[in-house]
Amino acid sequence: xxxxxxxxxxxxxxxxxxxxxxxxxxxxSLRVSLTAIILACFIGLPLGAWLxxxxxxxxxAVLVVVNALMxxxxxxxxxxxxxxxxxxxxxxxxGLLYTPTAMIIAQTILIAPIIAxxxxxxxxxxxxxxxxxxxxxxxxxxxxxxxxLWDGRTALITVALAGFGRAIAxxxxxxxxxxxxxxxxxxxxxxxxxxxxxxxxxxxxxLGLILLVIALTVNALAMSLxxxxxxxxxx
Amino acid sequence: xxxxxxxxxxxxxxxxxxxIRALDLTLSARGTTxxxxxxxxxxxxxxxxxxxxxxxxxxxxxxxxRQAMVFQRPVMLRxxxxxxLLFALRRGPYAQDAENKCREMLTEIxxxxxxxxxxxxxxxxxxxxxxxxRALSLGPEILFLDEPTASLDPTATLAIxxxxxxxxxxxxxxxxxxxxxxxxxxxxxxxxxxxxGQLCEHTLAAEFFEAPTSQQARAxxxxxxxx
Numbered sequence: 001x002x003x004x005x006x007x008x009x010x011x012x013x014x015x016x017x018x019x020x021x022x023x024x025x026x027x028x029s030l031r032v033s034l035t036a037i038i039l040a041c042f043i044g045l046p047l048g049a050w051l052x053x054x055x056x057x058x059x060x061a062v063l064v065v066v067n068a069l070m071x072x073x074x075x076x077x078x079x080x081x082x083x084x085x086x087x088x089x090x091x092x093x094x095g096l097l098y099t100p101t102a103m104i105i106a107q108t109i110l111i112a113p114i115i116a117x118x119x120x121x122x123x124x125x126x127x128x129x130x131x132x133x134x135x136x137x138x139x140x141x142x143x144x145x146x147x148x149l150w151d152g153r154t155a156l157i158t159v160a161l162a163g164f165g166r167a168i169a170x171x172x173x174x175x176x177x178x179x180x181x182x183x184x185x186x187x188x189x190x191x192x193x194x195x196x197x198x199x200x201x202x203x204x205x206x207l208g209l210i211l212l213v214i215a216l217t218v219n220a221l222a223m224s225l226x227x228x229x230x231x232x233x234x235x
Numbered sequence: 236x237x238x239x240x241x242x243x244x245x246x247x248x249x250x251x252x253x254x255i256r257a258l259d260l261t262l263s264a265r266g267t268t269x270x271x272x273x274x275x276x277x278x279x280x281x282x283x284x285x286x287x288x289x290x291x292x293x294x295x296x297x298x299x300x301r302q303a304m305v306f307q308r309p310v311m312l313r314x315x316x317x318x319x320l321l322f323a324l325r326r327g328p329y330a331q332d333a334e335n336k337c338r339e340m341l342t343e344i345x346x347x348x349x350x351x352x353x354x355x356x357x358x359x360x361x362x363x364x365x366x367x368x369r370a371l372s373l374g375p376e377i378l379f380l381d382e383p384t385a386s387l388d389p390t391a392t393l394a395i396x397x398x399x400x401x402x403x404x405x406x407x408x409x410x411x412x413x414x415x416x417x418x419x420x421x422x423x424x425x426x427x428x429x430x431x432g433q434l435c436e437h438t439l440a441a442e443f444f445e446a447p448t449s450q451q452a453r454a455x456x457x458x459x460x461x462x
Contacts, residue, residue, distance in 0.1 A: 129310060130310060130312075132283075132288055132304075132306065132310070133306065133310040135288055136286065136288060136302075136303065136304040137303070137323060137326060137373065138326070139326075147312070147322070150314075151312055151313040151314070152313075154313070
């Protein structure tokens with residue numbers, strides 16, 4: 001109980017003092033995870049929509065693979081990205097290992113399948129409703145995908161939110177490819193892991209509390225966006 | 236103006252059954268053709284075949300010209316009333332002047348004061364009026380309507396019928412499926428009567444209602460159950 005009290009006190013103290021290290025860690029966490037979610041949405045949403053409206057031989061197998069990728073362990077992704085970016089790896093010449101870019105790549109790979117799989121289900125349901133209308137209007141496949149993504153925005157905000165939640169809370173992949181280097185690749189989750197291993201539980205808990213507040217804030221923002229578009233979705 | 240629509244031995248099989256059986260039809264390029272028949276006769280299937288939404292099992296369909304369709308249950312996009320109409324206008328012949336045309340059409344269907352509201356908040360009749368305006372905004376030469384007033388009250392039905400009649404007067408070919416004999420009498424130039432996917436009658440509306448030649452059509456018009 002003492003740790004919790006101390007954690008709250010420390011969290012408030014750090015935030016109120018505008019601790020530079022804390023701001024740097026929180027800022028990097030947000031930069032990495034927000035960039036990853038934007039990239040993952042650019043990849044996952046069109047892919048999910050395309051899978052939703054396209055019928056082809058082997059589609060069932062592709063859906064199984066995409067769904068299975070949702071459950072990929074972050075450490076496995078971290079390891080694969082590490083092998084690709086390490087000096088001997090195929091992308092080693094770019095010198096990206098132990099940089100925020102490597103962390104963004106790992107998180108994007110981690111959450112793009114989540115965005116694709118969840119948006120596929122959302123878009124498929126919407127497509128079942130709109131299909132005849134769109135075909136009657138002679139929409140191209142590209143126009144259909146664009147219209148479905150726009151009209152499914154209410155549910156897709158939740159999908160993006162699920163992806164962001166997974167990214168910001170992720171530790172396994174970013175610690176492997178980022179290395180948890182102070183002032184360079186240290187994010188909240190890796191800092192929490194480090195402080196816990198050092199036995200500095202109040203600081204770890206304080207960071208955890210800040211992480212929770214960020215998650216709550218992002219959810220609240222998304223919910224207000226959702227509410228606004230929900231009125232157009234359902235009248 | 237679109238050519239007449241012609242079908243040759245048009246057949247659709249589904250679930251191991253013949254749903255449309257070798258229909259040979261020639262529909263005039265103008266006027267209103269009403270497709271009637273009991274439930275399961277294949278009316279909506281024929282409409283979808285003619286519009287190209289489903290492919291026939293065999294046989295051919297020849298039709299030209301821009302087409303649009305209004306469905307029994309209007310499909311409203313999850314957008315405002317105005318955005319629903321603009322979505323179609325930007326794909327039709329009025330694309331260059333979509334905003335002005337949108338205001339004009341919304342005034343015509345008395346939805347101009349609700350332009351910014353979500354389309355799904357409209358009543359059933361209002362949604363169907365908007366769906367009809369959306370179809371007409373594509374500038375169709377052939378307009379297909381699948382029981383567009385099936386669940387509407389008389390006032391809403393009248394509004395839809397007036398718009399359909401105006402379109403027919405403006406040389407748009409109308410092909411309408413309905414169960415409503417009164418509506419068929421009011422709108423039809425010619426009637427196609429189907430039963431079990433077979434063509435029982437294809438004749439002028441006046442002749443059909445005056446002296447139907449098939450036993451199924453006589454029973455249907457007399458309000459008897461047609462099995």
